[in-house]
Amino acid sequence: DIQLTQSPSSLSASVGDRVTISCRASQSISNNLNWYQQKPGKAPRLLIYGTFNLQSGVPSRFSGSGSGTDFTLTISSLQPEDFATYFCQQSFKTWTFALGTKVELK
Amino acid sequence: QITLKESGPTLVKPTQTLTLTCTFSGFSLSTSGVGVGWIRQPPGKALEWLGLIYWDDDKRYSPSLKTRLIISKDTSKKQVVLTMSNMDPVDTGTYYCAHRIYEILTASTADYFDFWGQGAQVTVSS
Numbered sequence: 001d002i003q004l005t006q007s008p009s010s011l012s013a014s015v016g017d018r019v020t021i022s023c024r025a026s027q028s029i030s031n032n033l034n035w036y037q038q039k040p041g042k043a044p045r046l047l048i049y050g051t052f053n054l055q056s057g058v059p060s061r062f063s064g065s066g067s068g069t070d071f072t073l074t075i076s077s078l079q080p081e082d083f084a085t086y087f088c089q090q091s092f093k094t095w096t097f098a099l100g101t102k103v104e105l106k
Numbered sequence: 107q108i109t110l111k112e113s114g115p116t117l118v119k120p121t122q123t124l125t126l127t128c129t130f131s132g133f134s135l136s137t138s139g140v141g142v143g144w145i146r147q148p149p150g151k152a153l154e155w156l157g158l159i160y161w162d163d164d165k166r167y168s169p170s171l172k173t174r175l176i177i178s179k180d181t182s183k184k185q186v187v188l189t190m191s192n193m194d195p196v197d198t199g200t201y202y203c204a205h206r207i208y209e210i211l212t213a214s215t216a217d218y219f220d221f222w223g224q225g226a227q228v229t230v231s232s
């Protein structure tokens with residue numbers, strides 16, 4: 001199985017901050033990495049697919065980068081609606097989710 | 107637009123079999139590249155991929171759960187059914203179905219879940 005390690009597990013930030021979340025795979029997954037946002041009581045929402053492709057309707061302050069085993073989700077200027085939990089997911093070999101990063105208000 | 111909705115029992119006893127149905131609209135499960143996946147989430151915990159059925163009826167299951175899972179589809183009814191046997195309290199959580207899409211991009215491919223159901227709460231308790 002391909003394991004994903006996401007860091008940090010949680011972070012505190014203020015509106016307007018630049019936030020970066022890392023995701024590391026246990027083996028190379030090429031560009032097969034997706035990012036989701038989840039708010040309490042809601043289903044996950046796709047943000048980024050294929051490492052850096054922005055899903056339709058997702059604000060451009062979200063961006064993704066990386067390849068191989070190391071990937072990053074960046075929120076360029078955190079907005080109030082961005083406080084949520086973020087998960088990376090690999091689709092190189094079946095599908096695996098990481099444990100997530102909870103973004104909280106400082 | 108694409109929508110999915112899970113339905114099934116909210117309470118299951120230990121050792122019983124859980125059957126959940128995902129009813130979808132806005133796409134056909136006979137279109138090449140399309141799939142429907144099942145993902146669950148224990149309370150306050152991470153997402154866990156369970157399994158997926160492809161347009162051609164091929165299936166993939168999580169290695170840790172494959173002996174307990176069966177996924178099937180009824181294309182004409184636009185439904186996908188998840189069966190999980192020998193339920194245990196640790197299986198308590200929210201169960202989601204999701205639309206899977208596979209794309210060939212300029213220099214790579216992408217495989218992701220772009221639409222999700224609202225989730226079905228399942229509690230395993232005697």
